[in-house]
Amino acid sequence: MLYALLKTLHLLCVILWVGGMVFAHFFLRPSLAELDAPVRLRLMHAVLGRFFNAVLVASALVLASGVWMIGRTARHMVQSGASFSLPLEWLVMSVLGVLMLAIFGHLRFALYPRLSRAVAGQAWPAGATALQAIRRWVMVNLGLGVVIVVVTLMGASS
Numbered sequence: 001m002l003y004a005l006l007k008t009l010h011l012l013c014v015i016l017w018v019g020g021m022v023f024a025h026f027f028l029r030p031s032l033a034e035l036d037a038p039v040r041l042r043l044m045h046a047v048l049g050r051f052f053n054a055v056l057v058a059s060a061l062v063l064a065s066g067v068w069m070i071g072r073t074a075r076h077m078v079q080s081g082a083s084f085s086l087p088l089e090w091l092v093m094s095v096l097g098v099l100m101l102a103i104f105g106h107l108r109f110a111l112y113p114r115l116s117r118a119v120a121g122q123a124w125p126a127g128a129t130a131l132q133a134i135r136r137w138v139m140v141n142l143g144l145g146v147v148i149v150v151v152t153l154m155g156a157s158s
């Protein structure tokens with residue numbers, strides 16, 4: 001029961017994180033292209049601030065629930081006399097998941113503050129550069145997230 005609850009939480013957090021990146025990149029960003037730089041950058045700054053705060057919590061929950069599920073599975077197998085080795089898809093998920101967290105840390109604690117400073121100082125070219133860098137890293141994380149979901153679900157069904 002606890003396992004199922006944590007797996008559900010894990011997946012809901014993944015949906016928020018990956019789905020939010022899809023929304024920001026494919027729907028929000030192109031719709032703002034017509035706006036003037038000050039309005040566009042202020043709006044993106046406000047939206048990303050809220051989204052990154054939510055992802056900060058969601059990514060911590062993804063990591064904690066994932067590590068807990070691995071620990072519980074390993075403990076049960078060892079207690080029942082079997083040996084435990086991490087399934088390949090879990091290994092891929094753990095390694096790429098930690099990489100996603102590291103990239104998110106760079107986005108939240110290095111690039112976003114750069115955007116904040118530019119918006120506060122009305123330095124619009126610097127703001128556009130920071131936003132461009134954020135966009136690139138969000139795309140990398142989105143790609144990693146999709147790879148994880150495909151590998152995990154294909155692995156589980158084989």
Ligand code: HEM
Nearest residue numbers: 014062063066067069070093094097098145148149152156
């Ligand atoms: C950060 C490190 C992570 C760890 C340690 C981890 C670990 C786990 C574990 C142990 C499960 C349970 C699998 C099962 O019971 O079959 C699971 C499920 C899942 N995780 Fe992760 N995970 C991590 C990050 C991620 C990320 C970043 C994503 C997607 C972007 C993701 C997507 C999934 C999916 C789709 C499932 C459900 C798989 C199924 O139902 O077969 N995980 N994760």
